[in-house]
Amino acid sequence: GAVVSQHPSRVICKSGTSVKIECRSLDFQATTMFWYRQFPKKSLMLMATSNEGSKATYEQGVEKDKFLINHASLTLSTLTVTSAHPEDSSFYICSAKPPGGYEKLFFGSGTQLSVL
Amino acid sequence: AQKITQTQPGMFVQEKEAVTLDCTYDTSDQSYGLFWYKQPSSGEMIFLIYQGSYDEQNATEGRYSLNFQKARKSANLVISASQLGDSAMYFCAMREGLPGGYQKVTFGIGTKLQVIP
Numbered sequence: 321g322a323v324v325s326q327h328p329s330r331v332i333c334k335s336g337t338s339v340k341i342e343c344r345s346l347d348f349q350a351t352t353m354f355w356y357r358q359f360p361k362k363s364l365m366l367m368a369t370s371n372e373g374s375k376a377t378y379e380q381g382v383e384k385d386k387f388l389i390n391h392a393s394l395t396l397s398t399l400t401v402t403s404a405h406p407e408d409s410s411f412y413i414c415s416a417k418p419p420g421g422y423e424k425l426f427f428g429s430g431t432q433l434s435v436l
Numbered sequence: 437a438q439k440i441t442q443t444q445p446g447m448f449v450q451e452k453e454a455v456t457l458d459c460t461y462d463t464s465d466q467s468y469g470l471f472w473y474k475q476p477s478s479g480e481m482i483f484l485i486y487q488g489s490y491d492e493q494n495a496t497e498g499r500y501s502l503n504f505q506k507a508r509k510s511a512n513l514v515i516s517a518s519q520l521g522d523s524a525m526y527f528c529a530m531r532e533g534l535p536g537g538y539q540k541v542t543f544g545i546g547t548k549l550q551v552i553p
Contacts, residue, residue: 354541363527363545364481377540411479415541423488425471425541427481 323347324416326428333404334436341399341431343414349394350416354425355387358411370397404435439463440530440544447549449518456503457513457547459528465489469531470511471541472502476524484526487511518551525549 323346333339343353351372356364368376368389376389386408388400397416401408413430441460449455461470472484487495487502495502503512515522528544 352539356543364543366540366542369540413479413481415481417539423469423486424483426483427473430479430481432479 324350324414324426324428326414326431328431329429330432330434332434332436335405336403339401339404339433341401341412341414341433343397343399343416343428345395345416345418345426348416348418350397351394351419352417353391353397354415354417355389355397355399356413356415358413358430360411364413367399401433404433406435409433409435439532439542440528442528442544442547444547445545447547449515449522449549449551451520451551451553452517454514454516455518455549457515457526457528457549459511459513459544461509461511461528461530463509463530463532465532467533470502470504471529471531472500472511472513473527473529473543474522474524475527475546481527485513515549520551520553523549523551 325344327342353370355367358364366379367382368378370376370389370391372391372394378384391397411430411432415425415427468489470487474482485495485497485500485502487504494504499516501514525546525548527546529541531541
């Protein structure tokens, strides 16, 4: 089946640094990718919808300058958490939509970000 | 407003029994889709089943079936013959359209299912 690779799986960083998370669709072209944030034992909160070649559509309350999303190719989307702070610590997970319908979304394995 | 509502924070089921996980949704779109995903403690999201709003038949995938009642805006997941490995969080999700032709997928708060031997 289709595979979405997300890296890194875990990152620990100091407050004030920036962290980049990559999401790659390995065997299909993903015109649309979604970025979610999940707090412990909570649901996935949609942060933004990333469309290849255009600006991401951010959900209300998500800071665009804080969470930079780039979808430069049909197989790669990146989320950069800029000037990370402890409150940004969370599980971030991406998903990718293959061409065609929405019968399946494929998810990456997630990134656990811990900001000290 | 809550788009996806899962009212069961936790459920228990005896091994080999069937269990129904509830999901109701709210949308004004005519074309939308409903998903169920399983998230074990490892954190990965595992696709289980999908139902399109125009699909006349209820979706089935192996032991999973989706009881789609459009007028009631419900999309309950039925797991037959529960197995110990089914213990996990289960999320209901909905795809709907945005202005400009974009789509987005939002999730409910989840139901934690525990299968008892």
